[in-house]
Amino acid sequence: MKWTFAILAAGLSFVAAIPIAAAQHATMTDQELMAKLKDAAPAAVLKGATILTMGPGGQMKAIKAGTNGWTCMDPGGAPICADEAAMEWANAWKAKRPAPQKLGFIYMLNGDNGTSNTDPYATEETSDNNWIKTGSHVMIVDAEAKSMMQGYPRSAKPDPAKPYVMWPGTPYEHLMLPVK
Numbered sequence: 001m002k003w004t005f006a007i008l009a010a011g012l013s014f015v016a017a018i019p020i021a022a023a024q025h026a027t028m029t030d031q032e033l034m035a036k037l038k039d040a041a042p043a044a045v046l047k048g049a050t051i052l053t054m055g056p057g058g059q060m061k062a063i064k065a066g067t068n069g070w071t072c073m074d075p076g077g078a079p080i081c082a083d084e085a086a087m088e089w090a091n092a093w094k095a096k097r098p099a100p101q102k103l104g105f106i107y108m109l110n111g112d113n114g115t116s117n118t119d120p121y122a123t124e125e126t127s128d129n130n131w132i133k134t135g136s137h138v139m140i141v142d143a144e145a146k147s148m149m150q151g152y153p154r155s156a157k158p159d160p161a162k163p164y165v166m167w168p169g170t171p172y173e174h175l176m177l178p179v180k
């Protein structure tokens, strides 16, 4: 996964930085955003979710307050829906804080745009950062998921068509599970 902004607070007071993708998103209307999110997660998850959009300055703001604990957004061309624990995990990752020791779950049923599999903070492909692109998948995140990851490939260059561990050996390693 690659989220090109930082989520600094949970709840509805989202503040974001690192607006790398802000230019391309500044003009996205709420309708365009909802169209992009449409297939990113099951309809019932999306229906009750908090929806975040990226403003012109790269700040995330809620256009809809949710009721089911899920948060959906399009942080850089790869829409996601994350549960509360996964949002905490993402905050910790972006802020380089310890992971929160909960089990979190993320839908990325439209796949991602490519990510370094070895550098959680890389924003683009380089000759040595093991860039990897994964199609439709779900992610199980946080330290509590570590026992689940045993037995799955932890190499720098795994086959993304099968389950694998992304960012192995970092505090933010997580299980990537292709679904199509």
Ligand SMILES: [Cu+2]
Pocket: 001, 002, 108, 112, 137, 139
């Ligand atoms: Cu992902």
